[in-house]
Amino acid sequence: MPALMDRDQFRTALEQAIQGKSANKSPFSIAWATGKLSRAHLARWAENHYHYVGPFADYLAYIYARTPDTMTEAKDFLLSNMYEEEIGGDRHTDLLIRFAEACGTTRARVTDPDNMSATTRGLQSWCYAVAMREDPVVAVAGLVVGLESQVPSIYRKQTPTLREKYKFTDEEVEFFDLHIVSDEIHGERGYQIVLQHANTVELQQRCLKICEVGAQMRLLYTTALYNDYVAQELPLSELVATETKKAEPALA
Numbered sequence: 001m002p003a004l005m006d007r008d009q010f011r012t013a014l015e016q017a018i019q020g021k022s023a024n025k026s027p028f029s030i031a032w033a034t035g036k037l038s039r040a041h042l043a044r045w046a047e048n049h050y051h052y053v054g055p056f057a058d059y060l061a062y063i064y065a066r067t068p069d070t071m072t073e074a075k076d077f078l079l080s081n082m083y084e085e086e087i088g089g090d091r092h093t094d095l096l097i098r099f100a101e102a103c104g105t106t107r108a109r110v111t112d113p114d115n116m117s118a119t120t121r122g123l124q125s126w127c128y129a130v131a132m133r134e135d136p137v138v139a140v141a142g143l144v145v146g147l148e149s150q151v152p153s154i155y156r157k158q159t160p161t162l163r164e165k166y167k168f169t170d171e172e173v174e175f176f177d178l179h180i181v182s183d184e185i186h187g188e189r190g191y192q193i194v195l196q197h198a199n200t201v202e203l204q205q206r207c208l209k210i211c212e213v214g215a216q217m218r219l220l221y222t223t224a225l226y227n228d229y230v231a232q233e234l235p236l237s238e239l240v241a242t243e244t245k246k247a248e249p250a251l252a
């Protein structure tokens with residue numbers, strides 16, 4: 001039977017639950033980071049991503065409503081996160097739509113739920129279910145640690161390509177720049193909430209499992225974007241060849 005872990009052991013276990021399942025490993029992310037996607041492919045990403053991240057403040061609100069008043073710092077974090085998403089400067093979804101429009105799609109297409117894939121719909125539904133049904137600490141582990149904390153590492157690989165390969169302007173890629181910074185802070189605060197309040201063996205094990213599942217969900221969602229929108233134009237064999245070539249040592 002598992003034993004109760006101290007904070008250092010638990011932090012390492014949480015990180016390991018996500019490792020190997022990062023969305024960076026999906027073919028869509030690899031194609032993006034290597035500049036092989038078209039603007040039309042990026043537009044399809046934006047149309048889907050809106051329906052995953054657009055309700056993020058709603059997910060957090062459900063967790064907030066069920067978080068005990070004794071967890072003051074956790075409630076403050078959730079409220080602050082919601083504020084940043086919706087009214088703390090530019091609304092994050094508006095920044096995403098600005099990028100989408102630069103890719104050639106429209107606000108109407110982005111906001112229309114009929115334009116998201118079935119897998120995106122599944123990810124959105126999973127996020128709502130976790131926020132509404134799980135213990136608040138477990139929900140924070142799933143949505144903030146398992147999902148949100150991944151964002152900086154993903155966007156750090158993708159954003160330079162948007163500028164260098166696709167020639168987007170700073171204003172058009174503000175959505176990514178903002179989340180590299182903000183989600184690193186959010187992810188760390190999520191870790192601290194989980195480390196402090198998952199104080200039983202059962203809670204720790206549930207947090208580890210939901211982090212693993214959350215990472216799997218994001219990887220599945222990103223892989224589905226490749227299968228649905230890119231695979232026919234860019235076979236997987238071409239991406240594998242590109243990655244293999246990058247990994248080869250340069251000749252002296």
